[in-house]
Amino acid sequence: MNWPTATEVDLHDLRITDPLIGKCRELVREVTLPYQWEALNDRIPEVTPSHSIDNFRIAANRANGEFYGTVFQDSDVAKWLEAVAWLLCETSNPELERTADDLIELIAAAQCGDGYLNTYFTVKAPGERWSNLSECHELYCAGHLIEAGVAFFQATGKRRLLEVVCRLADHIAVVFGPERYQLHGYDGHPEIELALIRLYEATLEQRYLTLANYFVEQRGTEPHFYDIEYEKRSRQRKAHVEPWMVRDKAYSQAHLPVSEQRTATGHAVRFVYLMTGVAHLARLLQNEQQRQACLRLWQNMVQRQIYITGGIGSQSAGEAFSSDYDLPNDTAYAESCASIGLMMFARRMLEMEADSRYADVMERALYNTVLGSIALDGRHFFYANPLEIHPKTLRSNRIYSHVSPIRQPWFGCACCPPNIARLFTSIGHYIYTPHSDALYVNLYVGNSVSLPVGEHTLRLRMSGNYPWEDQVEVAVESEQPITHTLALRLPEWCSAPEARLNGEPVNCESHKGYLHIHRTWRQGDRCKLQLPMKARRVYGHPQLHHLAGKVAIQRGPLIYCLEEADNGPELHNIWLDADSQFSLVEGKGLFAGKILLRADGFRLQHSLSEEAPLYHYDKVPGQRQPQRLTFIPWFSRANRGEGEMRIWINDW
Amino acid sequence: MNWPTATEVDLHDLRITDPLIGKCRELVREVTLPYQWEALNDRIPEVTPSHSIDNFRIAANRANGEFYGTVFQDSDVAKWLEAVAWLLCETSNPELERTADDLIELIAAAQCGDGYLNTYFTVKAPGERWSNLSECHELYCAGHLIEAGVAFFQATGKRRLLEVVCRLADHIAVVFGPERYQLHGYDGHPEIELALIRLYEATLEQRYLTLANYFVEQRGTEPHFYDIEYEKRSRQRKAHVEPWMVRDKAYSQAHLPVSEQRTATGHAVRFVYLMTGVAHLARLLQNEQQRQACLRLWQNMVQRQIYITGGIGSQSAGEAFSSDYDLPNDTAYAESCASIGLMMFARRMLEMEADSRYADVMERALYNTVLGSIALDGRHFFYANPLEIHPKTLRSNRIYSHVSPIRQPWFGCACCPPNIARLFTSIGHYIYTPHSDALYVNLYVGNSVSLPVGEHTLRLRMSGNYPWEDQVEVAVESEQPITHTLALRLPEWCSAPEARLNGEPVNCESHKGYLHIHRTWRQGDRCKLQLPMKARRVYGHPQLHHLAGKVAIQRGPLIYCLEEADNGPELHNIWLDADSQFSLVEGKGLFAGKILLRADGFRLQHSLSEEAPLYHYDKVPGQRQPQRLTFIPWFSRANRGEGEMRIWINDW
Structure with missing residues (x-):
């Protein structure tokens, strides 16, 4: 194994100019983050209470009251702060920065003398610190604070929060570790691992990397830490019934050591958070066993x-x-958080090995689930993202109790909204993977960027109108000539990509899915990628038993769907014609700037009376009627109220 | 409304001779009931403990120990006893009767001085009698004991248990009722209503009918009894969190008075038990409002x-x-219990109005869900009966946590096994509905029967090999000529029934689904019904969104299915040819005596490597290969170990 070095783009040096993702990022800046700050402060009467800022106030002795919320309520604040930090890299925003600074002072004031920092335990259960790692998210919350501290330091150069989280991490390093007097545990919800690695990268303090590795390697070993701590709680009469999170160890990927795990298992967010850390660690430590676990588990996840x-x-x-x-x-x-975590995992895999299959999955997650998790108004969010909605049955059948037909303003467990904000403000980290051998371009999100290449600075401007139009241009804007390799991803959905360099055709042979162009780049050099975006039919693997006889439509990275608003109700009675061509239609109104698709299909029309029986002998009770079908990008669904929706439709 | 009188067949005067149902009944007698007796006595080591006989022993002070089981554990014993009683009508069985007599003595010994009888409350919570009707099944258990008492009296003439249950019912009549000093409540699980009506019919004591009517009419009225009793428990600090059964009143059909309910709602068993009582009551009391509720709710259930x-x-x-x-x-x-309850409801609807649509549903439930709920060995039972099984996913996806791919030897909540036994031993009650105007023949289960018609006794012998062969013969064996109407059901599944009387064709005009033949019947008269049993395709109502593009196969009353054992795995990749003919095949081995069906279809064959992606562009990853399909009667599924099964298959 040739262990690559990889760096990350400094977000101060990147401007998003993309029409689609850029607009979403603008929405996050202008609407979502201010809105979320109000929500965290309980100043939006109609949404579920958060109380998370109040929890910090109480922990800091600046207010009286009781802790309220989930055990991981602190993490909503940390993710919001991290989202703000990444935003401040791009544009200064003194008011937002002042709010963040004040919040950081509040967080600092809530820290205990020994470095401990968690409002649930400080306020509500001070005697129970570190006694229930399997359930209580204590290190998970610490991880998110650490990520925020690192981000805020990187964004502003201010060390205040970084110092707070270093003291927190140092406290954790005292409590956890291999020594007899230490706890030999790890958190039920992975996150501390990836956060400590970021802290290591920001501080270059080896001990944080060591601790991250300890948590990864300790996970799932026997005797099992969850059992040990549960037994201890039982002896102290603090636990009476074994919690299911202790019993079901696979739920938190703690059923086996990571190196022995064979399939993606348990809580999906935990899985990708864990593997994000493992992949990052494997590269930094050049740990082949960890790398193999990443490859194997990634593979199971994306192939099955x-x-x-x-x-x-x-x-x-x-x-x-x-x-x-x-x-x-x-x-x-x-x-939504699981697809965000999946992008994080893909990013770390790309840093380990520049193979476009990771970026393909990253792009799929971004343009479909993640982009769709926020409403066009920036104030409503999806938590669960099923591929088919039948509103009438959602309320009556409890197999759908987790499904909401439209995006919600907030959640009792509000992990998704600030995570979505954080993803969009840090999207620059996903676009490029700077390896020493080449600059890998993963996503065609329009931007201008400056990157160090040796002693020089490579300046690029990427433009186009992705994913609506099939041309992407990467223009070199560096004043000095720079010899380097640009590696442009050739998306898996594109069967006939073409490339031109300053107008001349380039052989599109790919190396692990990237088109490598090595040369001395000069100002004005232009790479043009032509990525024909035919609307394509997609079929499931024959073992996907829910997809037998069904077809989905994809154009570029976008998955399309039928909605009741365009196609009428009973979407299950719609078939797509086998030979139907797709025509592209410019969206209007809500869909302005978006491409919709039209195609011929038919509908089973019926005119049964109210008294018609449920079952009909010998022939289908209805007639086939041609119908022109309208498909919208799935990410833009559910912006017109409740209605039926489906991605996988009947194939003629 | 012309309120009909209706009686029931005396099971002493009926012999089941049917090859299919008769064999099942024999299995229940020879295997199931002895097996269940052992299970109730905890003498079968490998099954879930029951402890229900022990609970009675403890309550009767004949043993020491703690109560164990659900709050409704007593009802398993009562249903077993009722099943035995109906069996004793047909053939004497001194050993079984002795066992039953001893059990009755035990039950009598467990009765309290005031008539109260319930081992859970007597042993475990003596101070909490009648304090939690919404959750605790106290009247439900009483109802099953009453049904057993009535059945045992009717079967043997012995009054011992009848007297016990009369004392219990009299105690209940003191506790519940409209007076200020009484509880104005009713049970969360209906059953007492239908049982009190049976007790009224056995004793002709009007007060039992009055009490049944009180329970029906009180249900769902405001102020709501569940709230009142919950508030009382809260005041006494016996309840701290409002139980969901109190909050979700529709779960137990107590959200509205029955007369205001519009749709079949909540726990399905409770619904049909309630409506069985309401339908019976409506006829006996000639209560039009109750009748309308029955018609409306029946209609919603069967039409939607x-x-x-x-x-x-x-x-x-x-x-x-x-x-x-x-x-x-x-x-x-x-x-399984819900379909048994559905048969009970249908029976009472037929007594109210001889319309074959009730018998059609009764037959559908009997020959499919109920017959399939017991294994060919008589010792294994289905609780839930989904129409599609994909064993691989059952264990990994918790939306299937209630599904078992094969029948189970017992259950922690063991309501189904004794209910199944009871249904088969009392099947004679469902075959005929004796109205004053005619004898309605609902089911073509072979039997010999004697029924009083005026001063005379009508003796009939019904034979054939239903539902495998399409001829049914009803022969008159009375020695005296009897003038009466025989009303033979013309099944909804049969499009071209033919009838002959003593060889002469009879016009098959039906009145509410029955062919009425009025005449003076003489020994040797023979009605022959020819019910052509073409295998028929069935299609769902277009609003049944799970059935779009799917077809099911029915022959006679039997629904057929594909099983992996005959057709290989991945049943979702099988299509039925549009023009395929069905051929009938005599079953062998396990299927001896049964008719299987064969038809042409095709399968999506694929030879994808382990590494194949999950999604495939442009064309289906596989080829269509013709395949001869084998369908088995759904009731006989899952007798060959675990495997895929589906009723609704892809329609070409």
């Missing part, structure tokens, strides 16, 4: 357990993976 | 919410109905 939308976690129970080839459409969980 | 198998209750949560047209195949609950 991922939705066409880049969603993962096919069941509501445990927000979890099911088993190979079990991907129901209507009861899917496919949490 | 019933499976093709006669299963009801389409979701596991609350073992409940969902909403109109929501009938998923794989996550269906369709409890």
